[in-house]
Amino acid sequence: MNFRLRLALLFVTTLVAVQVFTALLAYGVARRALIADGERQLAVGAAAVAHQLDDISSRVADNVQVLSLDFALRAAIAQNDQSTVLSALRNHGRRIGAERMLLVGLDGTVRSDTAEPAGGAFPFADLADAALDHPAAAVVALDGKAYWMIVVPVYAPKPIALIAAGIPVDDALLAHLQQLSALPNTLELVTRGADDRWTGIAHGDDRVGIAPALAGRELPLQPTLVRLDASEYVVLATRLRESERSTPVAAVLGYSLDDALRPYRSVAIAWASLVALGLAIGLIGALLIARGVARPIEKLAAAAHRIGTGDYAPAAPMIKSDEVGQLAAALSNMTLAIAEREERIRYQAEHDAVTALPNRHAAEAVIRHALSTRPAAGALLMVGLARLPEIIQTMGHTISDRLMRDAGARLRPFAARGVVARATDTQFALWLDGADKADAIAIAFRILDVLGVPYQESDLSIDAAPAIGIALHPVHGEEASTLLRRAEIALFAALGAEDPVAVYDASTDPHRPERLTLMTELREALDRNQLRLHYQPKLRLADDRIDGAEALLRWQHPLRGAVPPDTFIPLAERTGNIRRVTRWVLASGIAQAHVWAARGHALRIAINLSARDLDDADLPTRVADLLSLHAVAPRNIVLELTESAVMGEPDTAVQVLKRLADLGIDLAIDDFGVGQSSLAYLRRLPVREIKIDRFFTQKLGEDVGDRTLVRSIVELGHRLGYRVTAEGIETRAAFEYLRDVGCDHVQGYYIAAALEPDALEAMLTRDGGATNRGVRA
Secondary structure (H helix, E strand, O other): OOHHHHHHHHHHHHHHHHHHHHHHHHHHHHHHHHHHHHHHHHHHHHHHHHHHHHHHHHHHHHHHHHHHOOHHHHHHHHHOOHHHHHHHHHHHHHHHOOOEEEEEOOOOEEEEEOOOOOOOEOOOHHHHHHHOOOOEEEEEEEOOEEEEEEEEEEEOOOEEEEEEEEEEOOHHHHHHHHHHOOOOOEEEEEEEOOOOOEEEEEEOOOOOOOHHHHOOOOOOOOOEEEEEOOEEEEEEEEEOOEOOOOOOEEEEEEEEHHHHHHHHHHHHHHHHHHHHHHHHHHHHHHHHHHHHHHHHHHHHHHHHHHHHOOOOOOOOOOOOOOHHHHHHHHHHHHHHHHHHHHHHHHHHHHEOOOOOOEEHHHHHHHHHHHHHHOOOOEEEEEEEEOOHHHHHHHHOHHHHHHHHHHHHHHHHHHHHHEEEEEOOOOEEEEEEEOOOHHHHHHHHHHHHHHHHOOEEEOOEEEOOOEEEEEEEEOOOOOOHHHHHHHHHHHHHHHHOOOOOEEEOOHHHOOOOHHHHHHHHHHHHHHHOOOEEEEEEEEEEOOOOEEEEEEEEEEEEEOOOEEEOHHHHHHHHHHHOOHHHHHHHHHHHHHHHHHHHHHOOOOOEEEEEOOOHHHHOOOHHHHHHHHHHHHOOOHHHEEEEEEHHHHHHOHHHHHHHHHHHHHOOOEEEEEEEOOOOOOHHHHOOOOOOEEEEOHHHHOOOOOOHHHHHHHHHHHHHHHHOOOEEEEOOOOOHHHHHHHHHOOOOEEOOOOOOOOEOHHHHHHHHHHHOOEOOOOOOO
16 A cells, blocks of 8 residues: 555544544444433332322322222121132232232231131231231232232231232223323342242233343342343342242333434434535645655655665665655765665675684685585684683783784685684684695695784784694585584694694594484383493402492493493583482482392492582482481492582582481592592592592503502501592502502402492302402403
C-alpha cells in the first residue's frame, strides 16, 4: 500500500472514527436515559403490584369474615356436620373466586377441604396462629401454584375454628392487574424451587420468562440489567407478603430495552445514510489531497530505499522551497555523510586500532575467499608473543601497544603472498597462499629472525619471545575457522616447547571431536558397567608380605580396545565426569575389600581421588555409607590424593579430608615431590602416608643424587610421623636400597604389575602373602 493511499485512508479513517464515536456517544446517552426511565417505571409498577394484591386480600378477608358469622355454618361446625360445612364453603368460595376453601381446627388439623380429603395438618401454621387475633393473609406456593391464602376465625362466641380461602394468583389475575394499572408488559411470579433456583409460576400478558435469567444470582431487589433470549431487560423484583412455612414468592417486573429503542431505529437509518454520503465525498477529497502531498514524499522514499541498498549516489535536486524541499536537501547531505561514516565504520570493524592491520574477522573472510577461488595448498601461521602478558603487567598497555604496532610493521612485508592480521591481543595471523609445509616452516623461521630483534625504545630493550604455530590447507582443515583454531593450538604447543615453531599435530590436540565422543562413551561405560579395577600389590618391607593394593582403573572399550587411563582420566576431570568415575571406583573398591576380607585376605585398598572430588562436601558421607553397606572397616581403606589436588581449593580440601580422617580412613599424598606444596603445608593435612613419585625411584640404583634425595624424604617422613611408600620400583637395586634406608612399602613391576582381582587373590593364596622379588606377576 503506497503513501498516497495510506494518506487518503488516514483522512477517511479519521472521519469514520469521529462519526462512529458520535454514534456511540449518542447511543450511550439514549440507552442510559432509557434505562433510568425503565428503572423508574419498574419501581412504580412494583409498588402498584403489592398495593393491588393487598386490596384483593382485604376484600376477600371481608367476604370470608361474613361467612364466619353465618349462624348455620357455625351450628354445622359445632355439630361437626361435614356435608353442610363443605356445601357452605363451596358456595361461598365460588362467590369470592376462591379455588380452595378449608376449615381448620384450633389444633391446626384440616377438618374440611373443598379440594382434597380432610385430616392432614394445615401447612401454614403461622397464618393460623396469627388469625386468632385478626384475619391473616399471605401469598404462598402450593402444588406449583401461587395462592393468596386468607385465614379468618369463627367465633361462637369463642373461637371454635378457622376458615382459610385460597385465591389463585395465576396468569389471568396478573393480566387483570396489568389492565387495571400501567404495569410493565413483562410480569412474572417466581418461587424458589427444591434445587434453590427461581422458577416461574405465573405470567402476565408477555410470556417472556424472567426466571431463567435469575439462575445463580440473588433476587434483583434493585433494578438490574439482564439478557433474555438475546434481548436486554431491566428487571426488578419485589417480595410479596409471605408465610414462614411457604417457599418465598416474589413478583418480578421486566422492562425491555429493545422495545424502548425501537422508535429510534428510523432516526439511526437516516443518520447512517447521511454519514455514508459524507464518507464518499470525504474519500474523493482525501484522494485529491493525498495525490498532491504524496508525489514528492514518494520520490524521497525511493531515494531512501536506494540509500538503504548501499547506493549513495546523490539524487536529482528537487525544485521546492517548502518543507519537503528542505527535507530533500537534508536527505542529500545525509547520504554523503552516511557514505563517509559507513566507510569509516567498515574500516574500524575490519582493522585493529593499534596496528592498523586487518582483524581476525577480516582475515577469516580473506582466507575463506582465497579457499573458495583458489582451492590449492596454503598455510596459516599463528605468530604469538609469549612475553606480552608479562610486559603488560610490568609496563602497562601503552608500551605493549607500541610493541605490537612495531611487530605488525615488521610482519607487513610477509603479506605479499596473502594477508597479515592481528588475531588476538597477543597473536598475529599470516595466511600464505599456495605455500606448502616446507615453505611455511622456512617463512616461520624468517619471521622469528625478524621478531627476535628486541624492541628498542629510549632506554628499554624488550624481547617479546615469539613463537609460531602452523596449520596447512587442506591437510589440517578445509575451513578458514578450522585452520585458525588449529594454528592457534599449534602455537600453544610451540609456546610450551623448546622449538618455537610447531606444526599442528592432531594426536596432541585436546579439542578433537573424537575426545568429546570418548566422554560420551565413558558415561555409557559407567552406565553399562564396562569399567574394571586392577590391583597393584604393595609390599611391606618389614616382613616381605603383601598387605595392601592400589586400585587402578581399566577400560576395555568394545570397539577401541584398551583405552589408557592417561587418555580418559584427564578428559573426565576437565568435563566434570570424574566425580561419577570416583563414585564407581569407590563402590567397586570397597566391595572388593569386603570380598577379600571375607576370604581371609586382610588387604588395605588404596583408591585415588581427584582435585574435583575434594570440592564435594558429600564425599565423606558417601564413603561412610559404602563402608557401612559392605561392612568394611575404615582402616582397610586408604584414599590417595596428589599435592596439586589439595592446593586447588586448600580450605575446602582440608575440611573434606578432616571429615574422612575422622571416619578412621588413612590418607596418602600420591606422587610426592613433584607437586607444589611443602612439608610445612602438608602438616596441616590429616595425612598418614606419603608416596615417593617414580620420577625419583626409576634411576635409584645408579643416580647418587636420587639416592640422597630419597633417603632424605624417607627420614624426614618418618620424623614427621608418616608412613613412606615408594612407587615405580622396577629393579632389585632400587628394592634393596629402599629396604636399607627404612622405607615402609614399595610397589611397582619388580613386585607385581596391576592384576585382576582373581589373579591377585590367586597370588595371595599361593604365596601366603609373601612374594618372590624379581619375578613379575
